[in-house]
Amino acid sequence: MTTDPARVRLRRAALPATALVLFVLGWADLAQHYTVGAGPALVLAAARAAPxxxxxxxxLLAWGFSLAAxxxxxxxxxxxxxAEPWPMSVTALATQFVLLLxxxxVLGRAVSAAMAGTLVGAAAVLLAVLPGRGAWSGxxxxxxxxxVALAGAELLRDRAATRTRLAEQERISEAERVRRTLLEERARIGRELHDVVAHHMSLxxxxAETAxxxxADCPEPVREEFRAVGDAAREALTDMRRLLGLLRGGEDAERAPQPDVSGIPALVAAAGPTADLTMDGDLRQIPDTVSVCAYRVVQEALTNARRHAPGAPVTVDVRVTAAAVLVGVRNGPAVTPRPEAPESRLPGTAGARPVGPDGGGHGLMGMRERVAAVGGTCAAGEDPDGGFTVTAALPLSARA
Structure with missing residues (x-):
């Protein structure tokens, strides 16, 4: 179904306009070509065309009322x-054609055929009951x-059914794209968590094994306890690798070291001279999972700014407080036309997706999933001046 306002208005005005034309022509036709006064012709023409x-x-009500008229x-x-056709004048037949079409x-094929048969039957009954007014050839x-009206109605039904199926398929495809995007982002988060947690579990x-x-003089019960801790750590690593294998779906794991907040300056520098960075606080106290999340939030926000507001100034603010890492990325409105060809992304953005019309907002969904995974909150929205702001609060005590 179309959502274009102009086409919707035209669709709504089509039938009233058709009814008005049929009324005017029917009135003139009855008054000039048939033995009826102007007043009765006006009433009969209105009764035929109004439905x-x-x-x-x-x-059914509209067709039945008009046929009776x-x-x-x-x-x-x-x-x-x-020379004048009877029992169905040209304008009467045109009205019935529109109603049948x-x-x-809207109705089914059987009902439409019954309507058409009734119209022909009514004309035949009039010719038989009132002979001499018209020829059977009419x-x-x-x-x-x-x-012809039945054939046209069939085409319109098929067209409507096809459009309905296409709209349903588009909804299903969009839902599948969103689902696939979120699954890909979750798998990527799982790999990053594995890299971060595996290091600590291995340690x-x-x-525990070397303790x-x-x-010196470590009692045997303590040695047994250390061995149990080591076995539990190795078992946890094995289980985590098994779960990660399910997330990967058989794909090879990413072997590059995971980025952290120390890579944010390089991201901002790669964004161009219009990007400005402010970092405040002790970055060393940020947990690894939160550090990776902060990097990805800035990366995605910069990618979206570059895609949807090329040339606009961008400010990146990363502050470390006693309880959380506060990340804010704001870009102004675009100052240059948006390019038709896809731009190259910032370093490390191979899997990112933009927020906006081209990306369908999937990058924002993945960003929120990532922030929620560490127990944080994320907000994104358009500014009154046409810019866009992304903010995230990542707790330092991120949940595993």
Whole structure:
């Protein structure tokens, strides 16, 4: 279904305009070509054409009312000459054609065929009951018009069904794209968590295994406890690698070291001379998982700024407080036309997706997923001046 306002207005005005044209032409046709006064012709023409306006909402009622008006007009009028068609005048037949076409596209095939048959049957009954006013050859025009209307209604039904299926398929495809994007981002988060946690778990296992040799006169129960700690650490590593394998889906793992907040200056520098960075606080106290998350938030925000607001000034603010890492990235409105060809991304943004019309907002979804994974909060939105701001609060005591 179209959402273009101009097309919607045109669609809504089409039937009233058609009804008005059929009314005016029908009035003139009855008054000039059939033995009926101007007043009765006005009433009969209005009764025949008015149902066109509500044929979409009440197709059977509209068609039945108009057909009754057409039969009444034929019964009350006589053609002024043998050249005038009867029982269905040209304007009456045109009205029935529109009602069969539009109403038939809303109703089913069987109902539409019954409507067309009733129209032909009504014309035949009038010719039989009121002989001498018209020729039986006039049924040919009625039958042809009914058949053409049925064929047109069938095409309109098929077109509507096709558009409905396409719209449903687009909704399904969009849902699948969103789902695939989130799954990819979760797998990437899982790999990064593995790299961070595996280092610490390996360190625990090594220190537990070497503790009996580094500590003099270590009692046997303590040695057993150290061995149990080491075994538990190795078992945790094995389970984590198994779960990560499920997340990867058989793909090879990323072997490059995971980035952290120390790489943010390089990101900002690569964004160009319009990007400005402010970093405050002790970066060394940031946990590894939070550090990776902060880097990814800045990376995604800069990528979106470069894609959707090329040439705009960008300010990046990273502050470390006693309880959280506060990240803010703001870009102004675009000052240069947006390029048609995809731009190269910033270093390390191979898997990122933009926020906005081209990316469908999937990058923002992944950013929120990543921030939520460390127990933080994320907000993003357009500024009154046309710019865009991304903020994130990442607690230093991030949950595992």
């Amino acid at each position: 066109v306006m509500w044929v979409r909402s009440r197709p 057409c039969v009444l007009a034929a019964a009350l009028t006589h053609p002024v000459s043998a 539009v109403g038939g596209s 049924l040919v025009a009625v039958g042809v018009a009914a058949a 625990i296992a090594v220190r 009996p040799y580094r500590l």
